Each structure stands twice: as structure tokens, then as C-alpha cells.
Amino acid sequence: MIQVKNGDLDKLGLLFERYNRRLFGFFYRLTSRRDVSEDLVQGVFERILKYRSSYTGDRAFSTWIFQIARNLHADHYRNSEKLQTEDEETDWETWPSNDPKTENLSDKMLDRLLLKQAMRKLDEEKKQVLILSRFEGFRYREIAEITDSTEGAVKVRVFRALKDLKDIITDLEKQRIQ
Amino acid sequence: MKNEPHIDLITGYLKGTLDAADRKKFRELAETGEIDTEELDELKKLYAKMESEEVPEPADRMQQRFYTMLEAEKAQQTESLQTSQKTTTETTQTETVREKAAGWLQNFRDRFLNQGLAYAAALFLAGLLIGDMLAPISERDDKIDQLSSEVHQMREMMMISLLENESATERLRAVNISNEIPSSADRVAEALLQTLNNDPNVNVRIAAVDALVRHASNPDVRRRIVDSISKQDSPVVQIALADAMVALQEENAVEEFRKLLEQNEMDSNVRTKLEHTIAALL
Numbered sequence: 001m002i003q004v005k006n007g008d009l010d011k012l013g014l015l016f017e018r019y020n021r022r023l024f025g026f027f028y029r030l031t032s033r034r035d036v037s038e039d040l041v042q043g044v045f046e047r048i049l050k051y052r053s054s055y056t057g058d059r060a061f062s063t064w065i066f067q068i069a070r071n072l073h074a075d076h077y078r079n080s081e082k083l084q085t086e087d088e089e090t091d092w093e094t095w096p097s098n099d100p101k102t103e104n105l106s107d108k109m110l111d112r113l114l115l116k117q118a119m120r121k122l123d124e125e126k127k128q129v130l131i132l133s134r135f136e137g138f139r140y141r142e143i144a145e146i147t148d149s150t151e152g153a154v155k156v157r158v159f160r161a162l163k164d165l166k167d168i169i170t171d172l173e174k175q176r177i178q
Numbered sequence: 179m180k181n182e183p184h185i186d187l188i189t190g191y192l193k194g195t196l197d198a199a200d201r202k203k204f205r206e207l208a209e210t211g212e213i214d215t216e217e218l219d220e221l222k223k224l225y226a227k228m229e230s231e232e233v234p235e236p237a238d239r240m241q242q243r244f245y246t247m248l249e250a251e252k253a254q255q256t257e258s259l260q261t262s263q264k265t266t267t268e269t270t271q272t273e274t275v276r277e278k279a280a281g282w283l284q285n286f287r288d289r290f291l292n293q294g295l296a297y298a299a300a301l302f303l304a305g306l307l308i309g310d311m312l313a314p315i316s317e318r319d320d321k322i323d324q325l326s327s328e329v330h331q332m333r334e335m336m337m338i339s340l341l342e343n344e345s346a347t348e349r350l351r352a353v354n355i356s357n358e359i360p361s362s363a364d365r366v367a368e369a370l371l372q373t374l375n376n377d378p379n380v381n382v383r384i385a386a387v388d389a390l391v392r393h394a395s396n397p398d399v400r401r402r403i404v405d406s407i408s409k410q411d412s413p414v415v416q417i418a419l420a421d422a423m424v425a426l427q428e429e430n431a432v433e434e435f436r437k438l439l440e441q442n443e444m445d446s447n448v449r450t451k452l453e454h455t456i457a458a459l460l
Contacts, residue, residue, distance in 0.1 A: 007255070009248060009251055009252045009255065010248075010252075012248060013244075013245070013248060016241075016244050016248075020236070020240065020241070020244070021236070024233070024236045024240070025233040028233045028234070029233065034234055034236065034237070037236065038236050038237060038239070038240040038243075041236070041240055041244075042240065042243050042244060042247070045244055045247070046247060049247070049248075049251055111227065115224075115227060115228060119228075130228070133193075134225065134228050135228075140189065152185065152186075155185045155186060155188075155189040156185050158189055158192075159185060159188055159189060159192070159221075162192070162221040162224055162225060163217075163221065165224060166220060166221060166224055169224075
């Protein structure tokens, strides 16, 4: 990235190759929308180009790029309307429990669906730290840098996020049974 | 909240990253009940279960967009290195302004000299174009001055070419535009003087007189306005000139007015007017 800052723009291509799928995955897990995720990835690299002179190299590029990603997602989230339709709709509220479709699903698959649905119901901040920790593999210290927070606060947030997730799943299971 | 005071141990446990010493501490706290292992085990299971939701492949266009953007940025970088020390944005913006101005003007001249289209429409478009050019520019004063002067130059050229229009209405409008151009524009004054001396239409010549007053601080212009007096045969224009000279307190005009008076074919009202004018100037 320092090379990019100094004018070697081709090196940004390397960074793109290295990070574009990770970023796409990050955005997709947050938005469940492919087109939005593609736009956001582009947005990240546009910002990197635009603000390349502000990169100081005093921190890892990986945390810097995810910080940009997170900010971009926050902007998007604020601006777009909340009625974003997701790529796949799983409407648990109206899903009848004796629907033959659900009966044929293995427990494991049901679990996965439940989990997926529960994640979507989790609030944004909690969702983000879980994604960054569980799927992006960042250490808590790194997540603290990305989220502009402290390591302790991140840990607490992860813990609470898991607890919330568990509660949501329990509720969803109850609804399904009813 | 339970378990949170030991959050470091907890999260370490959840992630499975506790070292031997921490594991021992953890066991001790679990035994005393300070850590609720039941809850923790459930959460740990959940954490492990969190398989990645299947992430689809992004479309090829994502990569294409990125590389298109990169190429564009590289091109700009090369351009700015080649041209000047100015920032890239300023260079491209100024050039865009000039290109737009030149292109528009060419278009304008072609249409006007050939067809005499409604002037108002062209001026409106000019106004839009000028506004559009001025809007995105940064607020540096010298930049604005530069643009202002370019706009004025454009208006000048517009005015001058309009003065050749067949329609007197258009020529009249041309003279009126000149009022919007700073008075230091020599070409404008020159054009107005030509109009004053040569335009077949009386109204246009009168408008030129009024417009020229704005340029009268230039001594050369004044002199030539005065010279023009004796060449005028239309009484209305003569009166307009008379008024202008009084407004400017231009003593040199007296001689010219006297010359006019010597011409016999003159309307008596005008004659009186000129006599008064002479008196006012002396």
C-alpha cells in the first residue's frame, strides 16, 4: 500500500486480488445482497485510491481496509431504506410447522437456516464483530482497530452477540413449533 | 452481567485460545461458580456451529469496474505529470471549461451567422453553460477570476459576432450584452464604436451610445465618441450623444456639436438641444 501511496498504482491491483473476495464476503454476510456487496467493494477501492495519501503504514493494511469497508457499509446502511429485500427470503413468521418442505430438511440444515435467520435479526454492530471474529479471522485487538474501540469492549460485544444470537434462535424455534 | 468480569477468559475459552495458565484459572472460577460454564458451553457450541453462510461468487463486472477505475486513475496521473505542477483536478477542470467554451462558441457562430435564431434561447443556454462551468470549481479567488474573465471573453465574442447580424433586434441585443462585460474590454468598446458609426439602424446606434458611456473612462474611447458626433445624421442619435456628453462633462464635444450646428439641415428641436448642450459643457 505504501507503494500505491507513492504512485505505483498497479500495486493496487495486487491488493484488489488479495482482498476483493474477503471484502465481498464481509459485505454479503452483512447485507445478503450480491449487487450491493459488489458496489460496496468497488466503493472501498475507490476510497483507497482517493485517500491513499492518508495511509500512514503505522497499522496493518488489513485492519485499515476493513475499517474503510465498515464505514462504507455504515453509510450505505444509513442511506438506503430499511426495506431491502434479501436475495433469499425465509419468512419464519408465516412458515407453518407442518410444511412438508421443512419436514424433509435434515436437522442440520434446519439448524443452519435458523442460524442464518437469527444472524439477520442481530443488530448491526453485534453482527459485525461476530463476522469479523468468526469469519474474517481477526483477533480482538485487530477488531478493536477496525471498529475504533478497545479490545475489552470488543470482547464484551462478541460475548453479548453470542448470547443474543442464542436467544433469537430459541425464539425462532418456539415460533416454528407453534 | 454474569461472566463478563472475566471476559478475557470467557472469550478465550469461546475461541479456544486459552493457554495452560489461563485454562487453570478458568477451571478454578468455574468450580467456584463465578463462571457459568453451562451458558458458556452453549455459546461455544453456537460459535462453532456458525458455519459460513454460503457466499456467492461476485460477478465478473466487479473486477472489470475496479480495473477500469484503476486505468482511469493511472491515465490522469500520467497527464498531470506531463502537463504542469497544477493538481490534476484543476488542470482537467480548466481545460474542460475552455473546451466547452470554444465548442459552444463555434456552434453558436455557425448558427447565428447562418440563420439568425432566437437570441434569447442562445443566451439562456450560455447562461446555463456558464453556470455549469462555474459551479464545480473550487473557491480559490484567482481561479474564479480566471473563469470570470473567460466568461467575459465569451460574451465579448458573442456580442461582436451578433453585431453582424442582419436583424436590428439582434444587433440591439448585442449592444445590450456589452453592458455585462467589464468596461476594460477594448474589443467591446471597439465593436461598439463601429456600431455607432456604421450601423444602419437608429435604435442600435442609440443603444451603442449608452453602452459606450460605460467605456468612456478610456480617453481614446471618449475621443472617438466625440469624433462620431459630426458623422451622425439622425437627430435622435445626435440627441443621445448630446446627453451622453453632458453626462461625461466632455468639453471636447463642444467643437463637434458646433460643427453639427453649422449643417443647415437640422431639426429645430435638435438645434435647440445642441445649443443647450454646448452651454452646459462650457
